[in-house]
Amino acid sequence: MSFDSSVRRKPIHTRKIEMNSFLREDGLWELEASLLDYKAYDFPKRNGSIKVAGSPVHNMKICLLVTEGGEVSDVCARYDDAPYDQICSAIEAAYKGLVGLHLLRNFRNAVKDRFSRTSGCTHMSELVVLLPTVFIQSLSASRNRKEANSGKKPFQLEGCHALALTSPVVKEFYPDWYVNEKIAAGKIN
Structure with a gap:
């Protein structure tokens, strides 16, 4: 999509987000989200090396283990690529702070409160707040069946x-x- 196809454009930055949900045989849900950023050009890093166009600047994943009711019972966050390597990935364990939150009850505000500014990672927090709608989409068929005859x-x-x-x-x-x-x-x- 472009506003005006007669105007040439130069690619600069690409972000890809992928989200998946899985219903486990034990009745719990695994919600996985990943974020991949890359540039369309080579650029020098502070250490003197060159970041090659198309290689990941950010490549991070988070997985939430969620009850059918929507409560987060476990979290696993991982950085495969980050601009500041181990400094960025040092925040992974902090995202266990999502445990106990409810995806369908004020989740986005709670993430903002717990992981704003230096308490979290901007990219990981932006990614995780998208998961409630993935969960709702995942539940829709079963909820519709249950509610069809309930009058609700x-x-x-x-x-x-x-x-x-x-x-x-x-x-x-x-x-x-x-x-x-x-x-x-x-x-x-």
């Missing part, structure tokens, strides 16, 4: 603009929960 509002409704109760998506796929926009606005008696 499906958990994803009101979670984004497309799933507002007044949305045509809700009207089509969740008609029992659809609210006519005019009625919602109080324009129809």
